Amino acid sequence: MSDPKIEGLELKPGFKGMAQDTSSDQTMFKGVHWGKAMMWIFLLSDTFIFSCFLISYMKGRGSTPVEWPNPSEVFALDAFGVPVPLLLIAIMTFVLITSSGTMALAVKYGYEKNRKMCGWLVLATALGGLTFVGMQAFEWSKLIHEGVRPWENPFGAPQFGSFFFMITGFHGTHVSIGVIFLFIYAYKVFAGHYDEQKRGWFTSMKGDYVEIEILGLYWHFVDLVWVFIFAFFYLW
Amino acid sequence: MSEDLNNNKTIQAQSSETLTGGGAGAAPDVDYVRPAEVQDQDLYHGHSFITKWIFCQDAKVIGVQYFLLATFTGIIGLILSWLMRLQLGFPGAAGFMTAEHYYQFVTMHGMIMVVYFLTALFLGGFGNYLIPLMVGARDMVFPYLNMVSFWSFFVAVAVLMASFFVPGGPTGAGWTLYPPQTILEGTPGSGAGILLMCLSLILFVAGFTMGGLNYLITVLQARTRGMTLMRMPLTVWGIFTATVLAMLAFPALLVGALMMSLDKILGTSFFMPTILKAGEVLEYGGGSPILFQHLFWFFGHPEVYIVALPAFGIISDLISVHARKNIFGYRMMVWAIVGIGALSFFVWAHHMYVSGMNPWFGFFFATTTLIIAVPTAMKVYNWILTLWKGNIRMNVVMLWCLGFIVTFVNGGITGIFLGNVSVDVPLSDTYFVVAHFHMVMGIAPLMVIMGAIYHWFPLVAGRFLDEKLGKWHFWATFLGAYSIYFPMHYLGFIGVPRRYFEMYDSPYMTSAVGMNEFISLAAFLVGAAQFILIFNIIKTLKTGKPAGKNPWKANSLEWLTPTVPPEHGNWGDRLPVVHRWPYDFSVPGAKEDYITQTTPPSEVLNTGVEKT
Numbered sequence: 001m002s003d004p005k006i007e008g009l010e011l012k013p014g015f016k017g018m019a020q021d022t023s024s025d026q027t028m029f030k031g032v033h034w035g036k037a038m039m040w041i042f043l044l045s046d047t048f049i050f051s052c053f054l055i056s057y058m059k060g061r062g063s064t065p066v067e068w069p070n071p072s073e074v075f076a077l078d079a080f081g082v083p084v085p086l087l088l089i090a091i092m093t094f095v096l097i098t099s100s101g102t103m104a105l106a107v108k109y110g111y112e113k114n115r116k117m118c119g120w121l122v123l124a125t126a127l128g129g130l131t132f133v134g135m136q137a138f139e140w141s142k143l144i145h146e147g148v149r150p151w152e153n154p155f156g157a158p159q160f161g162s163f164f165f166m167i168t169g170f171h172g173t174h175v176s177i178g179v180i181f182l183f184i185y186a187y188k189v190f191a192g193h194y195d196e197q198k199r200g201w202f203t204s205m206k207g208d209y210v211e212i213e214i215l216g217l218y219w220h221f222v223d224l225v226w227v228f229i230f231a232f233f234y235l236w
Numbered sequence: 237m238s239e240d241l242n243n244n245k246t247i248q249a250q251s252s253e254t255l256t257g258g259g260a261g262a263a264p265d266v267d268y269v270r271p272a273e274v275q276d277q278d279l280y281h282g283h284s285f286i287t288k289w290i291f292c293q294d295a296k297v298i299g300v301q302y303f304l305l306a307t308f309t310g311i312i313g314l315i316l317s318w319l320m321r322l323q324l325g326f327p328g329a330a331g332f333m334t335a336e337h338y339y340q341f342v343t344m345h346g347m348i349m350v351v352y353f354l355t356a357l358f359l360g361g362f363g364n365y366l367i368p369l370m371v372g373a374r375d376m377v378f379p380y381l382n383m384v385s386f387w388s389f390f391v392a393v394a395v396l397m398a399s400f401f402v403p404g405g406p407t408g409a410g411w412t413l414y415p416p417q418t419i420l421e422g423t424p425g426s427g428a429g430i431l432l433m434c435l436s437l438i439l440f441v442a443g444f445t446m447g448g449l450n451y452l453i454t455v456l457q458a459r460t461r462g463m464t465l466m467r468m469p470l471t472v473w474g475i476f477t478a479t480v481l482a483m484l485a486f487p488a489l490l491v492g493a494l495m496m497s498l499d500k501i502l503g504t505s506f507f508m509p510t511i512l513k514a515g516e517v518l519e520y521g522g523g524s525p526i527l528f529q530h531l532f533w534f535f536g537h538p539e540v541y542i543v544a545l546p547a548f549g550i551i552s553d554l555i556s557v558h559a560r561k562n563i564f565g566y567r568m569m570v571w572a573i574v575g576i577g578a579l580s581f582f583v584w585a586h587h588m589y590v591s592g593m594n595p596w597f598g599f600f601f602a603t604t605t606l607i608i609a610v611p612t613a614m615k616v617y618n619w620i621l622t623l624w625k626g627n628i629r630m631n632v633v634m635l636w637c638l639g640f641i642v643t644f645v646n647g648g649i650t651g652i653f654l655g656n657v658s659v660d661v662p663l664s665d666t667y668f669v670v671a672h673f674h675m676v677m678g679i680a681p682l683m684v685i686m687g688a689i690y691h692w693f694p695l696v697a698g699r700f701l702d703e704k705l706g707k708w709h710f711w712a713t714f715l716g717a718y719s720i721y722f723p724m725h726y727l728g729f730i731g732v733p734r735r736y737f738e739m740y741d742s743p744y745m746t747s748a749v750g751m752n753e754f755i756s757l758a759a760f761l762v763g764a765a766q767f768i769l770i771f772n773i774i775k776t777l778k779t780g781k782p783a784g785k786n787p788w789k790a791n792s793l794e795w796l797t798p799t800v801p802p803e804h805g806n807w808g809d810r811l812p813v814v815h816r817w818p819y820d821f822s823v824p825g826a827k828e829d830y831i832t833q834t835t836p837p838s839e840v841l842n843t844g845v846e847k848t
Contacts, residue, residue: 025463
């Protein structure tokens with residue numbers, strides 16, 4: 001999908017090419033599927049949502065008069081009797097980043113029309129996402145057991161609980177939605193909907209392997225956002 | 237990079253060859269347009285009543301649905317404004333009106349008019365109807381998503397209206413919903429009212445995002461052959477840029493609404509500082525109310541331009557068509573729209589001068605605010621220069637256009653007053669502010685909407701609206717609106733504060749009681765005048781004069797469909813091919829005073845505008 005051929009127009013790299021595409025007729029992004037362009041713009045909008053959340057977090061953390069809890073103590077996990085800071089989070093992050101890798105491979109095999117490999121890799125991505133959500137649920141319940149609530153926090157500023165549950169919850173919702181779609185798409189790949197261009201259940205548009213790439217964009221974005229959340233909550 | 241620079245010459249040589257379209261050695265054919273890049277769109281055609289008219293995937297029907305629902309909420313907003321003016325002009329005349337009711341009506345009037353009426357009408361209504369037609373597409377690129385977008389808006393409106401019927405009524409915190417008072421007891425609707433408001437806003441943003449993705453991708457990726465960005469009508473440019481703003485500004489509103497709901501439901505303290513109430517410390521503490529103001533206005537200021545930019549675009553097209561003259565400075569107009577859009581993200585704190593901020597911050601935001609006046613003034617000059625020596629048709633559409641220019645200039649100039657910190661501080665929270673924003677983003681966009689209705693009604697319904705009734709409608713609205721808002725500036729100067737339920741015998745008001753009553757009477761008149769339009773539409777649908785094809789002799793593609801009104805799929809068997817911009821009016825040497833966008837250069841060889 002990287003090299004579209006457009007009749008009557010030579011595609012050029014760099015700024016010249018960008019200016020030429022912009023001033024041409026029909027399409028701005030030459031050879032880019034509508035759905036893919038849509039996902040990019042949606043992700044731009046979603047970036048603003050997460051930016052608003054994280055900037056609010058910085059502002060909230062800066063303006064609360066009570067001291068902020070120390071993340072390496074709050075998020076520590078006992079392994080063999082020794083508290084290891086950030087153990088669970090390290091595993092969660094590793095799983096999520098790995099699932100991005102399997103997603104990228106799924107896209108590659110999808111375009112090669114390798115139905116089986118593509119299907120298994122989408123499924124593996126879905127399972128990685130599910131593991132992440134499961135571990136997040138574990139972390140939430142651990143914190144809740146220790147007395148952290150959205151409105152109060154035994155370790156320090158109550159805003160810690162508020163922002164933590166809200167932002168990881170919002171991100172977790174993104175992951176969960178992604179997981180649901182990954183399972184659906186894994187089914188569609190195995191059932192051969194994309195090979196036969198079977199029409200979608202709701203939209204009645206023809207199926208195509210580009211949909212795997214579109215979902216992949218979303219999945220990589222969710223991973224990238226997690227990296228920022230990780231940095232802001234656990235390392236700061 | 238250096239390699240790029242070395243290759244510059246060959247790249248230019250190649251591109252000029254490929255763009256003029258000549259094959260190797262062949263003489264370029266003047267009418268050549270590159271072949272289609274993408275396949276013809278695959279459309280779902282509804283067969284039953286439900287798929288054709290209710291859960292419809294045709295952007296034109298969705299546009300009309302948006303239009304009707306937005307108009308319905310607009311009428312609710314209008315009735316609320318009547319009740320407010322009744323209370324303000326004649327305190328106690330409406331017996332049921334308590335201070336709580338008054339605040340609830342103020343809040344709902346503001347939110348309804350800004351978000352659920354103007355935004356939905358311009359982007360959802362005009363955007364859906366006009367974008368695919370004007371860029372030569374068969375439909376929006378994601379018709380199913382588009383249908384879901386409308387129904388999300390429907391649910392959002394239903395939730396908003398439901399808040400009138402819950403215990404405590406709708407929220408009465410003002411349309412800005414500033415915490416902490418919004419969710420504290422004592423503010424009307426601080427329970428279910430504010431929650432439903434937040435939920436409704438979240439639904440609206442979700443629905444709008446689905447629609448907005450459609451508008452953007454249709455403009456970027458689904459234009460017809462020959463339709464470059466710089467050949468698009470300014471209407472499309474305005475709606476497109478406004479949609480970009482909305483996609484980037486609504487996230488802040490979404491986040492603010494979500495955090496406010498959590499403060500209310502879960503008792504978090506995102507926006508709630510330590511509060512003493514009747515000697516008792518509330519459970520809240522440690523949050524920042526100013527944070528909400530930043531989130532709100534980061535949405536709120538671009539929102540002004542989300543309403544204004546489509547209005548700018550539409551008015552440019554209306555003026556050009558009805559003055560029979562090309563729009564003056566098309567490229568300047570496009571860049572002004574884009575520039576205003578970009579600048580609008582850097583001015584939000586001018587709504588917060590009295591919230592307290594570092595003086596240098598105020599200085600920064602005052603500067604950016606005043607810079608926005610430059611591209612805006614350029615646009616006003618260009619509209620006037622388009623009219624200059626034009627062959628003006630003095631019909632109802634043109635009247636609305638002229639009304640727009642006058643009211644917009646008026647509202648814009650008072651904006652320069654309010655943009656300066658030192659002038660704003662004494663004027664803030666007076667009727668001067670009310671007069672300013674109603675003039676600039678209430679009346680002026682409304683004039684455009686009315687002009688657009690009279691202009692495009694023959695396309696949508698195939699019949700002309702009645703001119704005589706239209707003139708009554710215009711003059712009542714225009715003179716009436718001036719009678720409302722012009723005196724209001726004076727009320728602001730003498731210091732009458734806004735958002736007060738009743739002035740009682742305050743020294744502010746004693747000298748202007750008569751004027752205040754006059755404003756209320758004018759408000760009743762203007763509101764009533766809008767029903768002339770509704771009557772006109774009903775009458776026209778039954779007995780109006782048939783319009784036929786391209787009744788205004790316009791150039792843009794929406795008038796060039798094979799059937800009027802256009803059918804699903806818009807263009808019959810073949811998509812139109814575009815050879816020029818939509819503003820070739822009164823071209824010397826041409827047979828008629830207009831050359832449509834689809835006219836090939838070979839038909840107008842002697843005019844000097846073969847390609848534009």
